[in-house]
Amino acid sequence: MWEWISDNGIWILIIAGVVLFLVLIYTDKVRAVIAKLEPDRLQKKALTGVPVIFWTIEAIALAVMILSFVAITLSDEGVGAVISAEDVQRWFLEHGLAIIVILVVGSVIWIVLKQTVPPLVRRFMSRPIRGESREGLKRRADTLEAVFLGLCRIIVILIVLFLVLSEMDVEIGPILAGFGIVGIAVGFGAQFLVKDLIAGIFVLMENQYRVGDVARVADVTGLVEEINLRKTVLRDLDGIVHHVPNGEIRVASNYSRHFARVNLDISVAYGTDLDFAISVINRVCKEMSEEEEWGKLLRTVPRVLRVNKLGDSGIDIKVVGEVKPLEQWSVMGQLRLRIKKAFDAEGIEIPWPHTKVYFGNKPGD
Numbered sequence: 051m052w053e054w055i056s057d058n059g060i061w062i063l064i065i066a067g068v069v070l071f072l073v074l075i076y077t078d079k080v081r082a083v084i085a086k087l088e089p090d091r092l093q094k095k096a097l098t099g100v101p102v103i104f105w106t107i108e109a110i111a112l113a114v115m116i117l118s119f120v121a122i123t124l125s126d127e128g129v130g131a132v133i134s135a136e137d138v139q140r141w142f143l144e145h146g147l148a149i150i151v152i153l154v155v156g157s158v159i160w161i162v163l164k165q166t167v168p169p170l171v172r173r174f175m176s177r178p179i180r181g182e183s184r185e186g187l188k189r190r191a192d193t194l195e196a197v198f199l200g201l202c203r204i205i206v207i208l209i210v211l212f213l214v215l216s217e218m219d220v221e222i223g224p225i226l227a228g229f230g231i232v233g234i235a236v237g238f239g240a241q242f243l244v245k246d247l248i249a250g251i252f253v254l255m256e257n258q259y260r261v262g263d264v265a266r267v268a269d270v271t272g273l274v275e276e277i278n279l280r281k282t283v284l285r286d287l288d289g290i291v292h293h294v295p296n297g298e299i300r301v302a303s304n305y306s307r308h309f310a311r312v313n314l315d316i317s318v319a320y321g322t323d324l325d326f327a328i329s330v331i332n333r334v335c336k337e338m339s340e341e342e343e344w345g346k347l348l349r350t351v352p353r354v355l356r357v358n359k360l361g362d363s364g365i366d367i368k369v370v371g372e373v374k375p376l377e378q379w380s381v382m383g384q385l386r387l388r389i390k391k392a393f394d395a396e397g398i399e400i401p402w403p404h405t406k407v408y409f410g411n412k413p414g415d
Contacts, residue, residue, distance in 0.1 A: 066114040069107065105161065112157060116150055148217050156210035163202045171195045189260035193277050196261070197254060200278060245297035250279035253296060259304045264376060266303040268294045306375035312352045312382050316389060317364040319399035324365065327398055328354045331369060334388045344384065347377045352385065364401030 172191045259265040263274045270292045272284035284292045318327045335352040352371025359366040
């Protein structure tokens with residue numbers, strides 16, 4: 051068995067490496083596909099079982115890579131005539147084993163962090179926050195989870211890299227000193243990057259908006275698809291993706307924090323009985339709130355607040371009410387549809403601009 055591994059070590063190493071790479075790349079994509087499964091019971095089972103399968107494959111692929119690497123190193127062939135087998139064995143015993151241990155420990159630490167950070171974040175975010183809905187807590191947890199995992203990945207890679215370089219007798223001090231000098235030289239040109247990072251920290255700490263929120267950031271309105279310390283990514287209604295550096299954000303407006311509000315102006319003609327029009331609008335709102343489909347989206351029943359404006363062509367009646375986050379547009383669209391139908395049925399006129407033209411005669415003649 052060992053001879054077969056030694057003879058085919060290169061191919062085994064390549065195949066195991068490709069398998070490990072594919073698993074790491076497609077894990078998130080498979081989870082995204084599973085998240086769309088129905089019913090929910092099947093989805094939960096899949097989301098619970100698939101990570102275990104991927105962890106097992108990763109562990110087996112990593113073990114096979116280490117085994118094949120050891121077999122290649124200890125074999126008499128594979129290194130050619132440039133370096134003797136004794137030199138390779140000596141180097142492997144003195145440094146190679148330590149490097150493998152560092153890589154394995156780094157991989158294990160990353161796997162552990164990848165599996166423990168999300169539950170810790172979600173457990174911390176499961177604590178009730180005044181005014182925050184479950185959907186809001188979930189969006190904040192998803193945002194912080196992505197940011198923390200990104201930071202952990204960078205930290206683990208840097209630590210493993212420096213430990214491997216140190217084991218290979220590469221002086222780390224001059225490298226760090228060189229980074230310091232380069233950092234000073236680049237620092238003047240990296241002011242905007244530092245500004246973005248600091249602004250990103252405050253965005254996350256203050257919970258200004260989360261992935262999944264609809265927000266207006268730096269005069270761009272859209273669905274927040276990604277947040278990191280450097281930038282915010284939004285997709286607008288046209289499907290255009292906007293990358294906004296966090297340092298450019300002066301005002302951030304969140305359309306889906308805690309709750310949203312219906313805010314409608316309904317116009318009626320000047321000859322309309324306002325009390326009757328208001329009663330019709332309130333009746334439509336009440337009927338809509340009593341339906342299961344729409345009632346579950348409402349926090350309060352929309353109703354007429356006031357006569358808001360005496361306009362050029364009609365009188366505006368203000369309608370307000372509180373709804374669940376991100377549901378204000380669908381609720382307002384349905385209200386407009388129902389109010390229009392109710393007005394048609396009751397003979398209430400919705401005005402449009404009128405223009406009177408005089409041909410030299412005085413008004414009233």
